[in-house]
């Protein structure tokens with residue numbers, strides 16, 4: 333549309349053109365050729381390399397396979413530069429140079445994507461019930477949110493135990509989530525983290541959080557356990573437990589993890605607040621009905637990250653639309669979609685199944701940040 337173009341191409345305007353390529357490096361002379369080939373466009377202004385009023389960008393996409401770069405680009409895009417993205421954050425917040433990491437630390441790019449899906453903004457209060465090493469809190473605090481979390485693992489919360497780094501046996505002093513935020517200058521946004529079992533939330537019954545962002549355990553690189561026992565624990569006649577009582581852990585099924593997470597979010601998000609989490613799926617069986625449902629939470633988006641030929645995880649974003657009534661979201665509630673999908677529970681077995689192993693080469697590459 334010429335009327336839309338004219339403010340940027342008229343005689344008095346100054347401009348420059350930048351060429352960007354993906355999966356291929358062009359020689360300087362080839363870049364110039366690409367620019368010359370745009371001669372047919374109706375630019376009437378003057379080229380200014382140093383301080384142009386307008387910058388135009390030619391983007392050429394040569395696919396994603398470095399061993400099979402096509403001669404000509406698969407896609408070509410042309411447009412006017414409006415603003416830079418924030419891709420630099422992926423490098424500056426890389427887990428490779430992070431003070432405190434664990435086996436399942438979420439990579440920086442995905443953490444920031446989750447934070448954006450949750451619409452995290454300044455002065456929000458964000459909670460991660462499976463906080464691990466706090467990668468998601470790091471990303472949220474970058475956007476000015478106050479952050480807190482819980483994890484069932486004492487060593488993770490206290491920064492103790494074995495190190496996840498190759499050449500280090502034990503975690504060093506001050507390897508903890510607070511130190512991670514300090515590393516990025518957001519320590520003042522750190523509320524706190526505590527040891528707690530997500531199946532037995534400790535919060536008072538109120539809407540407290542603007543967002544809940546989390547990466548629950550799938551049982552691949554970390555166990556899915558909750559506190560409790562199958563045995564009857566002896567109670568003293570006054571109803572108290574003996575001092576020596578240590579809670580025993582029991583399996584925490586994936587379907588229960590997600591049902592608890594949705595119920596918790598319906599209770600503790602503010603209306604309009606978002607829940608963002610990863611749902612592992614066995615791809616051959618995937619259908620939309622598997623996505624956990626809650627009457628108070630509306631599905632906003634459902635994006636797939638492939639992990640292997642047979643497994644992937646889905647980034648689920650939900651928004652709280654109303655306060656829960658007593659029966660909302662409970663299994664056996666009036667809405668049958670609210671009952672947990674038990675197929676999630678066999679994810680671990682399916683992940684390690686023979687079928688999946690056949691494509692193990694692909695797995696190790698795609699699964700660097702999966703579990």
Ligand SMILES: C[S@@+](CC[C@H](N)C(=O)[O-])C[C@H]1O[C@@H](n2cnc3c(N)ncnc32)[C@H](O)[C@@H]1O
Nearest residue numbers: 436437438462464465467483484485529530557
């Ligand atoms: C996938 S990891 C989270 C990783 C985290 N996003 C990070 O960047 O380090 C899942 C975490 O859930 C914790 N977890 C497992 N069962 C739990 C439970 N019942 N309650 C709370 N946390 C639990 C594990 O200890 C583990 O740290």
